[in-house]
Amino acid sequence: MSFSDSDDEAPPLVEAVMDAEAGPSRALRASARVPLTIICGFLGAGKSTLLKRILTEKHGYRIAVIMNEFGDTADIEAKTINVSSADDPSAEQTEEFLELANGCLCCSIKDTGVAAIERLMLKKGAFDYILLETTGLADPGPIASMFWHNEEYSTGLADIVLDGVVCVVDAVFGQGQLEEDHATDDDLGLGESIRQIAASDVILLNKSDLVKPETFLETERMIRQINPAAPIYRTVKGEIDLQHIIGISAFRLPPPDVPVADNHVHSDDCKDAHNHDAPPTHYELRGISSLQVACGVLDQARLDRLDEWIRTALWENQIAGAAQAVKILRCKGAFTSDTGVHYVLQGVRSMYEISELAGGDSMGIPATGKIVLIGKGLDDTARASLERVLL
Numbered sequence: 001m002s003f004s005d006s007d008d009e010a011p012p013l014v015e016a017v018m019d020a021e022a023g024p025s026r027a028l029r030a031s032a033r034v035p036l037t038i039i040c041g042f043l044g045a046g047k048s049t050l051l052k053r054i055l056t057e058k059h060g061y062r063i064a065v066i067m068n069e070f071g072d073t074a075d076i077e078a079k080t081i082n083v084s085s086a087d088d089p090s091a092e093q094t095e096e097f098l099e100l101a102n103g104c105l106c107c108s109i110k111d112t113g114v115a116a117i118e119r120l121m122l123k124k125g126a127f128d129y130i131l132l133e134t135t136g137l138a139d140p141g142p143i144a145s146m147f148w149h150n151e152e153y154s155t156g157l158a159d160i161v162l163d164g165v166v167c168v169v170d171a172v173f174g175q176g177q178l179e180e181d182h183a184t185d186d187d188l189g190l191g192e193s194i195r196q197i198a199a200s201d202v203i204l205l206n207k208s209d210l211v212k213p214e215t216f217l218e219t220e221r222m223i224r225q226i227n228p229a230a231p232i233y234r235t236v237k238g239e240i241d242l243q244h245i246i247g248i249s250a251f252r253l254p255p256p257d258v259p260v261a262d263n264h265v266h267s268d269d270c271k272d273a274h275n276h277d278a279p280p281t282h283y284e285l286r287g288i289s290s291l292q293v294a295c296g297v298l299d300q301a302r303l304d305r306l307d308e309w310i311r312t313a314l315w316e317n318q319i320a321g322a323a324q325a326v327k328i329l330r331c332k333g334a335f336t337s338d339t340g341v342h343y344v345l346q347g348v349r350s351m352y353e354i355s356e357l358a359g360g361d362s363m364g365i366p367a368t369g370k371i372v373l374i375g376k377g378l379d380d381t382a383r384a385s386l387e388r389v390l391l
């Protein structure tokens with residue numbers, strides 16, 4: 001269960017007890033609900049290339065890929081499946097399904113709205129997983145919210161569980177795109193490339209074959225400024241082990257430990273001297289900031305105070321002791337109570353959830369907890385305020 005600012009009363013802090021199974025294959029089998037990954041990314045960054053690879057390679061997964069158009073994947077050896085619905089006779093014209101040789105189901109739909117997804121779910125059983133490619137201009141935040149808390153929808157959409165959001169960034173043009181990102185949203189004053197990175201659980205820095213190491217480092221530094229909690233993988237033509245992008249349970253498991261000390265991904269070609277000590281705790285790029293605060297074991301009073309702090313920040317856009325308003329796009333965290341219970345915090349916009357982890361899932365949890373917030377107005381005053389709550 002989750003909290004949102006439309007709830008009348010704040011529910012108690014501990015909400016959901018998760019099942020003990022973990023790991024991609026188990027996660028796929030464990031749930032009758034079909035996991036869904038949102039793939040977003042800058043225009044021309046390589047989203048279709050990634051999906052084409054997934055649709056043509058032998059990987060053993062039966063994935064339904066929802067694409068805006070088939071484009072040059074139409075020549076894939078496939079059997080067209082007609083899907084029509086008595087409720088919507090026009091469905092045949094708006095959607096096309098291809099059953100592919102590798103077990104994938106490719107679904108081309110012009111409209112990725114609720115009705116189209118519901119119609120895909122009529123074919124439930126033909127696939128175990130859904131990948132949804134958004135357009136280059138999409139803000140994945142609201143799309144993620146829709147799939148994250150979908151209980152109010154009828155059977156179909158409610159049979160989907162959000163696994164994570166993956167962002168494909170162009171290693172060649174990503175830096176320029178971020179620098180030139182113009183606000184398209186009056187409310188947030190942020191352009192889509194920044195919002196896409198902020199909303200993501202995994203980032204693929206694609207077209208790695210075309211850039212020099214220093215370009216990588218600078219782009220990675222900028223991405224880290226916006227989102228310090230998402231692992232970054234360098235890819236060529238979307239070449240990546242699928243386990244890094246599907247079945248990650250990003251909305252269920254603690255955020256992974258991403259190296260933040262030097263603001264970039266470690267690799268063999270990185271032999272430059274840089275400071276590995278004193279990880280920064282606050283970043284800012286074009287008005288969006290991220291904040292990472294560590295915490296020890298929390299007693300009930302601190303857990304209650306933390307819940308209230310998050311609620312006030314997400315629902316009222318206020319932080320105790322801070323003059324300026326905040327706007328939080330994404331929050332994540334993992335922490336432990338003095339009774340030994342592990343919790344995971346997840347939030348998208350004003351919705352958040354604090355879930356209790358059961359035995360199996362809590363194996364990899366470090367002793368130190370952490371809270372990561374991404375949004376506007378998250379300055380040093382905000383950090384000090386959160387630290388006071390956790391002290």
Ligand SMILES: Nc1nc2c(ncn2[C@@H]2O[C@H](COP(=O)(O)OP(=O)(O)OP(=O)(O)O)[C@@H](O)[C@H]2O)c(=O)[nH]1
Nearest residue numbers: 042043044045046047048049136206207208236237
């Ligand atoms: N050299 C190189 N080219 C790539 C790589 N990935 C994709 N491309 C090329 O980049 C171009 C754009 O790739 P797409 O996969 O169409 O990008 P997209 O994000 O789907 O594009 P939009 O749907 O227009 O936003 C194509 O010509 C690809 O062949 C890569 O890793 N290296």
